[in-house]
Amino acid sequence: MALGKLQKVLISDSLDPCCREILQAGGLRVQEKPGLSKDELLREIRDCDGLIVRSATKVTADVLEAAERLQVVGRAGTGVDNVDVEAATRKGVLVMNTPTGNSLSAAELTCGMILCLARQIPQAAASMKEGKWDRKKYMGTELNGKTLGVLGLGRIGREVATRMQAFGMKTIGYDPIITPEASAAFGVEQLPLEQIWPRCDFITVHTPLLPSTMGLLNDSTFAKCRRGVQVVNCARGGIVDEGALLRALQSGQCGGAALDVFTQ
Numbered sequence: 001m002a003l004g005k006l007q008k009v010l011i012s013d014s015l016d017p018c019c020r021e022i023l024q025a026g027g028l029r030v031q032e033k034p035g036l037s038k039d040e041l042l043r044e045i046r047d048c049d050g051l052i053v054r055s056a057t058k059v060t061a062d063v064l065e066a067a068e069r070l071q072v073v074g075r076a077g078t079g080v081d082n083v084d085v086e087a088a089t090r091k092g093v094l095v096m097n098t099p100t101g102n103s104l105s106a107a108e109l110t111c112g113m114i115l116c117l118a119r120q121i122p123q124a125a126a127s128m129k130e131g132k133w134d135r136k137k138y139m140g141t142e143l144n145g146k147t148l149g150v151l152g153l154g155r156i157g158r159e160v161a162t163r164m165q166a167f168g169m170k171t172i173g174y175d176p177i178i179t180p181e182a183s184a185a186f187g188v189e190q191l192p193l194e195q196i197w198p199r200c201d202f203i204t205v206h207t208p209l210l211p212s213t214m215g216l217l218n219d220s221t222f223a224k225c226r227r228g229v230q231v232v233n234c235a236r237g238g239i240v241d242e243g244a245l246l247r248a249l250q251s252g253q254c255g256g257a258a259l260d261v262f263t264q
Contacts, residue, residue, distance in 0.1 A: 006049040006071060012036055013054035015076055042066045052076060053083070061087035077102055078156070079208045081236065100155060106234055107159035110204055113232045113258035114164065117202070118143050144168030149196045151216065152206035152235065153178040153188060160204060161188045172196060197224035202232065209236035217241060222248040228255035237261040 008029045011020065015032075023030045033044060036057070045051060045067040052074045053059060059073055061084045073083055075097040088095050116122055119140035127134050148164050150157045150173035161171040165187050173188040173196070180190040191199075203225070207213045217231060218241040231254060233240045242263055248254035 008048050008069075009050035009052060010044055010048040011052045012041060012044075012057040013052075013076075015052065015054065019052065019076070038063075045070065050074065055082055057082065059083040059088070064088055064091055064093060067093075072096065074098075078106075079236075081209045103155040103159060106156045106206075107163065109260060110156070110160045110206075110232055110234045111163050113234065113260070114143070114148070114202055114204065114230075117230045117232070117256045117258050118146075146170070146201040147172060147199055149173060149200035149203040150188060150206065151175075151193075151196075151203065153183050153190075154206060156235075157204075157206035158183075158186045158188070160206065162186055169202075172199060193221075194224070197221055198226055200226060200229055202230045204232040205235050205239045207235060207239060209238050213239050215239075215241040215244070217244065219244040219247065222253050225253065227253055230254070230256040230258075232258045234260040237263040 006028060008031070009023055011030060011032045012034060014034045020030045020032055031044070031048075034056075036044060041057065041063060045063060047069055048067060049069050050072045051059065051067070051070060054076050059082060064070065064084065064087050070093050072094045073088060073096070075083060075095075077097065078099050078101070080095055080097050083095050085095050120138045124134070124138035127138065143164070144167060146169050148161070148169045148171050150161050150171060153161070153173050153175035157173065157175070161173065165171055171188045172191055173183060174190060174193050175183065178190075183190050203217070205216065207216070216239050222244055231240060231245065240259070245254060245257055249257060
């Protein structure tokens with residue numbers, strides 16, 4: 001589609017100030033209003049040519065319908081699952097994202113989560129702050145020789161895999177798009193999900209939130225896992241069924257979890 005001249009852009013989620021500065025340097029009028037309610041968003045979007053969001057703003061069909069001049073929606077992050085792409089397409093609104101923008105940051109955070117789970121760093125730090133010295137209680141476990149299951153082998157998943165291989169972890173994974181030959185090139189053996197569950201000491205998910213990935217880890221899949229498996233989700237809330245996770249933690253089937261995203 002051919003875009004007309006953009007004049008006014010709304011930034012409805014918190015972004016680095018450089019985003020506003022770059023847009024203003026390009027001659028655009030920029031409004032920064034993070035934390036809008038849906039009704040407020042419907043009012044603010046009416047005379048905007050562009051909308052920039054992260055994850056909090058849900059660009060639904062009614063938001064797009066209210067946007068009389070909207071030409072483009074930009075998401076500062078990987079994926080566009082908080083944008084109704086079909087509704088945008090029907091209205092001729094271009095939807096863009098920044099798939100490499102935070103790949104390394106997300107991968108490094110995931111690796112940090114795995115390390116915290118293995119060595120119980122947050123719990124040990126909290127114990128120290130309480131004036132305790134529970135050395136034996138928080139010995140944790142070595143990562144060397146453990147098996148990490150990586151579900152989703154795109155940019156972030158492969159960065160996590162290569163970094164955790166440096167700790168001596170065996171990396172296996174699953175991705176319906178990446179070929180086994182491609183993943184083998186960065187050290188990940190692809191297996192069917194049914195073979196992954198019982199083999200993993202740690203599981204990390206790096207998929208978009210789709211009907212096929214909603215509740216990917218649930219009561220049934222947790223039951224197939226090795227007892228004490230530890231789970232990381234820095235991808236999307238909802239990929240791990242939070243109720244099933246709680247039940248698995250309470251029973252000991254899951255030995256620990258580190259989440260950076262939640263269903264709500």
